[in-house]
Amino acid sequence: MSETTAPETVDALLPEVAALIIEALNLEMGPEEIDADAPLFGEGLGLDSIDVLEIALVISKRYGFQLRSDDADNKRIFASLRALTAHVASQRTK
């Protein structure tokens, strides 16, 4: 996985991806309320597999690439908002 994107690039993109998630999932919170390093699933934001598909869809539309389960790092990609944002930053085509 070529996630060598500069940390500043990821930091700059965090609010945009957070806002995308909140809009896609109709969550009652602001982008700044998502802890960038907390798990998106389970104890953190509490997302489930339905949410993942919704997020994958908006990400593919906005950033022009498709997520795949056989990316060995799939679990890592959704580990946190920061991990997801880093993946977006490294894979985006638009």
Add this chain to the structure above:
Amino acid sequence: MSALPLISGHALDDVLAHLPDGPRRVRDFLADAAALAAMLPAGGALLNVCNDRYRFAVGFAAGLVAGKPSLQPSSQSAETLARLRADFPDLVCLCDDDFDTRDLPRFDFPARLAADPAAVTAIPGIPAGRLAAILFTSGSTGLPQPQAKTWGRLVANGRAEAVALGLDRAPHALVGTVPVQHSYGFESTFLLALHGGCTFWSGRPFYPQDIAAALAAVPRPRMLVTTPFHLSTLLAAGIELPAVDRLLSATAPLSAALAADAEARTGARLDEIYGSTESGQLAWRRTTEGAAWTLMPGVDLDQAGDTTFASGGHVEGRVALSDVIELLPERRFLLQGRHADLVNIAGKRTSLAYLNHQIAAVPGVVDAAFFLPDDAAPDGVTRLAAFVVAPTLDARQLIAGLRARIDAVFLPRPAIFVDALPRNGTGKLPRAGLAALYAEKVRHAAR
């Protein structure tokens, strides 16, 4: 009692399953099942949580031959597992990943089985009356309700679906996006292969790109077995799909618009299945041909008051259905909606009474009520909201308490903390009061 074969519609050297490393014949499958059966620990029941459809199938067959029924709960929450353990003290959990079995005894699916396909000479027969599987629904009392299925009923179910859909005459390779343990996936990707002449893909593709890859990996003709939510996501992704010959959807009715779009985009015929965990599959329709459903062979409906009952064929006993149904001539009917208390989210069913019972039991909750908003997005997933009186809890603590008790898809989104619920003079909670509270508190009324 008479015996029915483990597999029908296939000969020993026919392909039964497609795995990433190649096909498995009936002979390979039977040898794998026999080898696994010899290794399984003693115990009365099998909680088969294998993610891989082929491993699930091998585990199921091994258990069936050895007289161990397959336990298939609708959720894998801590509370459900604890209840299963209490009801089936000698169960063994068959796993193929890092699934957390908590305190249940586990048996990991072996990386290699000492199977000898050449030694397989016949497809074994199984007594029709043998208890083969117990599927669970979450009842309104708060206890999972077991739905016992004998081998004879399961065989009849697989055959009825194949005949209804014409797959017995034109078998397809099945690619399922749904878990094999839940009733729809169990019937339409597993029983349809065992007794409908079809073959199945071992994986469970998740993202649209995965679905495309899985379809490309199996021979034509291919059928995608999916849900309205997965189908709408797949079409919305706008990716190029390999040829697909048929589409099957269930768990919630599909909109006519999505059905027409799916047929136009893929060139495949789309059929829907109607059924429930309690009754098994009951009917089918080709959505673009009209709203009416046609009963599967052998199944009958009758009505008493507001309630419709299914019986006959592969249906065990006489089962009350949770939908309001209008009967039509010629074994056809229309769905008119659900009874008010019932909830179906992404194919998982429960009742508001059950959910209210669970949230009230979370320590710190003084009063609470779940609410299903009206503004259901067609083919999307409508989430529940909950109103909670719990002065000592924050949202995170509440959700943590709930997560141990209910399936994640039913977790409230959002949970709205209030000082009091709009109970009327008799302590009841009229839906109109909750609807008004929802409109007032929730910013986005619709997606």
